[in-house]
Amino acid sequence: xxxxxxxxxxxxxxxxxxxxxxxxxxxxxxxxxxxxxxxxxxxxxxxxxxxxxxxxxxxxxxxxxxxxxxxxxxxxxxxxxxxxxxxxxxxxxxxxxxxxxxxxxxxxxxxxxxxxxxxxxxxxxxxxxxxxxxxxxxxxxxxxxxxxxxxxxxxxxxxxxxxxxxxxxxxxxxxxxxxxxxxxxxxxxxxxxxxxxxxxxxxxxxxxxxxxxxxxxxxxxxxxxxxxxxxxxxxxxxxxxxxxxxxxxxxxxxxxxxxxxxxxxxxxxxxxxxxxxxxxxxxxxxxxxxxxxxxxxxxxxxxxxxxxxxxxxxxxxxxxxxxxxxxxxxxxxxxxxxxxxxxxxxxxxxxxxxxxxxxxxxxxxxxxxxx
Amino acid sequence: xxxxxxxxxxxxxxxxxxxxxxxxxxxxxxxxxxxxxxxxxxxxxxxxxxxxxxxxxxxxxxxxxxxxxxxxxxxxxxxxxxxxxxxxxxxxxxxxxxxxxxxxxxxxxxxxxxxxxxxxxxxxxxxxxxxxxxxxxxxxxxxxxxxxxxxxxxxxxxxxxxxxxxxxxxxxxxxxxxxxxxxxxxxxxxxxxxxxxxxxxxxxxxxxxxxxxxxxxxxxxxxxxxxxxxxxxxxxxxxxxxxxxxxxxxxxxxxxxxxxxxxxxxxxxxxxxxxxxxxxxxxxxxxxxxxxxxxxxxxxxxxxxxxxxxxxxxxxxxxxxxxxxxxxxxxxxxxxxxxxxxxxxxxxxxxxxxxxxxxxxxxxxxxxxxx
Numbered sequence: 001x002x003x004x005x006x007x008x009x010x011x012x013x014x015x016x017x018x019x020x021x022x023x024x025x026x027x028x029x030x031x032x033x034x035x036x037x038x039x040x041x042x043x044x045x046x047x048x049x050x051x052x053x054x055x056x057x058x059x060x061x062x063x064x065x066x067x068x069x070x071x072x073x074x075x076x077x078x079x080x081x082x083x084x085x086x087x088x089x090x091x092x093x094x095x096x097x098x099x100x101x102x103x104x105x106x107x108x109x110x111x112x113x114x115x116x117x118x119x120x121x122x123x124x125x126x127x128x129x130x131x132x133x134x135x136x137x138x139x140x141x142x143x144x145x146x147x148x149x150x151x152x153x154x155x156x157x158x159x160x161x162x163x164x165x166x167x168x169x170x171x172x173x174x175x176x177x178x179x180x181x182x183x184x185x186x187x188x189x190x191x192x193x194x195x196x197x198x199x200x201x202x203x204x205x206x207x208x209x210x211x212x213x214x215x216x217x218x219x220x221x222x223x224x225x226x227x228x229x230x231x232x233x234x235x236x237x238x239x240x241x242x243x244x245x246x247x248x249x250x251x252x253x254x255x256x257x258x259x260x261x262x263x264x265x266x267x268x269x270x271x272x273x274x275x276x277x278x279x280x281x282x283x284x285x286x287x288x289x290x291x292x293x294x295x296x297x298x299x300x301x302x303x304x305x306x307x308x309x310x311x312x313x314x315x316x317x318x319x320x321x322x323x324x325x326x327x328x329x330x331x332x333x334x335x336x337x338x339x340x341x342x343x344x345x346x347x348x349x350x351x352x353x354x355x356x357x358x359x360x361x362x363x364x365x366x367x368x369x370x371x
Numbered sequence: 372x373x374x375x376x377x378x379x380x381x382x383x384x385x386x387x388x389x390x391x392x393x394x395x396x397x398x399x400x401x402x403x404x405x406x407x408x409x410x411x412x413x414x415x416x417x418x419x420x421x422x423x424x425x426x427x428x429x430x431x432x433x434x435x436x437x438x439x440x441x442x443x444x445x446x447x448x449x450x451x452x453x454x455x456x457x458x459x460x461x462x463x464x465x466x467x468x469x470x471x472x473x474x475x476x477x478x479x480x481x482x483x484x485x486x487x488x489x490x491x492x493x494x495x496x497x498x499x500x501x502x503x504x505x506x507x508x509x510x511x512x513x514x515x516x517x518x519x520x521x522x523x524x525x526x527x528x529x530x531x532x533x534x535x536x537x538x539x540x541x542x543x544x545x546x547x548x549x550x551x552x553x554x555x556x557x558x559x560x561x562x563x564x565x566x567x568x569x570x571x572x573x574x575x576x577x578x579x580x581x582x583x584x585x586x587x588x589x590x591x592x593x594x595x596x597x598x599x600x601x602x603x604x605x606x607x608x609x610x611x612x613x614x615x616x617x618x619x620x621x622x623x624x625x626x627x628x629x630x631x632x633x634x635x636x637x638x639x640x641x642x643x644x645x646x647x648x649x650x651x652x653x654x655x656x657x658x659x660x661x662x663x664x665x666x667x668x669x670x671x672x673x674x675x676x677x678x679x680x681x682x683x684x685x686x687x688x689x690x691x692x693x694x695x696x697x698x699x700x701x702x703x704x705x706x707x708x709x710x711x712x713x714x715x716x717x718x719x720x721x722x723x724x725x726x727x728x729x730x731x732x733x734x735x736x737x738x739x740x741x742x
Contacts (some may be wrong), residue, residue, distance in 0.1 A: 051637060051639045078665070078684060079629075082634070082638070083637045083639070086637060243663065260453060265455070266454045268454070269676055269678075280666060285664060287660045287661055287662050288660070288661040288663050289658040289660055292658070292659050293450060293656060294450055296674070297675070297679070298674060298676070299673060299674050300671055300673035302670060302671035302672070303666065303668035304668070305668035308668070308669060
């Protein structure tokens, strides 16, 4: 007996074919400390796309049977060697209703919960009771679908800046859901934030929620504007969702220019101010180019990832962050979805191409109850 | 009255002309806590060249009067804005004989000393007694000329690796004087070291002093060799003198490949092992290109510079490092100079081109007593 689930799965074969299918699988009954959740909302985050589509070439997309198939160019196969032949469930986080519970988790039965743990692009999910969070009164599944990734990441940025002694932050792709959360946190916490966007529309979104420093990377005098904003705020840490190209380098350069502007004597090694660029995304998958000769020697460019960050700060800080997300679910951490799709629709080529674009301001929500 | 000195000086004008001259300047008499040193040996380090020649185009070199002139391309003027119009004395470190001393430094009179503090490409130097170090019995000025930069940097690498929890090190341009010191320290301290060189000659130099891991970046299977060496040693930190291009990226990639090889489960975010690349030089001044999608998320690329490092570790560690340099001056920290030149010769176009090449294995010493 037990429950069954329809799960969206991604498999890369050794010949470079990447298959997306919706498989019906037995997920059994909940153990004593487990629950079965009917998934009602799961956001498509960039990190989900990285698992779903890997480094496949989206132009190669074609329908095969009830699934779709894409090709991973041979040069990119090295980065996915570890997953070849494995059918991987996708979807970091979601929300839904507990429809069955083990004997130690009965209090959750019937509750609307948020959850994290992978495999959320499915109509049902079995997981441990401790991996679900009952949503506050009045919150819908859509409200609770993004309890973890964006809220904890944006809070994590501010925690990181504080822990490492920075007084202001630079953020790229800043009009994203995550970026809007970060702006709201920074306003509430009094941390100056320099937002980098690439259109006036995006700038308007941020100004609409109270942003004061917004610079458009497509403006001709972008570097001068950025240097002015970095000088005014004293920002020495940046979080970059883009990763590829020279934008990160230009941010560090602007910080060094601001720091040198505060110096009175020439130093061939540049300023003594430590500048940190964290790359947390890959909206641009091309290599990162660092014009480091303009940085001085006090700089660092690093990867930033939520899970190791939460491990590093420990349960007390993580708990405080979780509590704040629930307390401010409908304000600071409200997500804005531009389109809700069913599970099967996620494999519709036209829909897939739309959410794969990762356009700022666009955000997809999967509601598996729609089929 | 007072002393005079012939000093090698470098000046960049706002129109991009870089002038090198030997100026005769009054340096006065020593204050109570000062000494006058007759400079007898000063090494030409890459860091000296950065100040001496800035970002000038060496092909533009021409003799003008008793000095030489080079041109800084306009695109590179931004990085030297802070020094325009200033006549800068050059030469980080050197050694020589104390020929006069203030009343609180009389015990130094007649002693052969090593010294740091800039302006060492000069026949005489006035400086504080606390900035000179009497050389041990039997050491010549040439033996004591490089007491600071290379010895403290190579020791600093091993200290940094230890402090940050790494158990083995990767080093580039590894056959340099600094690289040989590092290899000797690592052998003495039992720290595995992977040396990256770009010729068999350089590999032979290192093997001759006991290196076991030497990989040649010009070998066709360099990446495979590097991955094997990194796997065998467990190296997760690298110090890179080159900086430009993709070599640093390939090192981090090899470390990640080694780390993934130790994993049992696939993780889309790569390994949990933290990989650190420190860039401490600029033998290649082109931008740094990071193919970060092959790094996982646990990585950092940073600048490394001796002075802030010494400030960070504090006087106790710095004192221990200084003591070791003096104790092992003629063994671990012996420098090998391939050519000794006079001060005026440093402005001979042919000689200048030769030391500017920064060829591994070649190292110039200035002896201002030669004229």
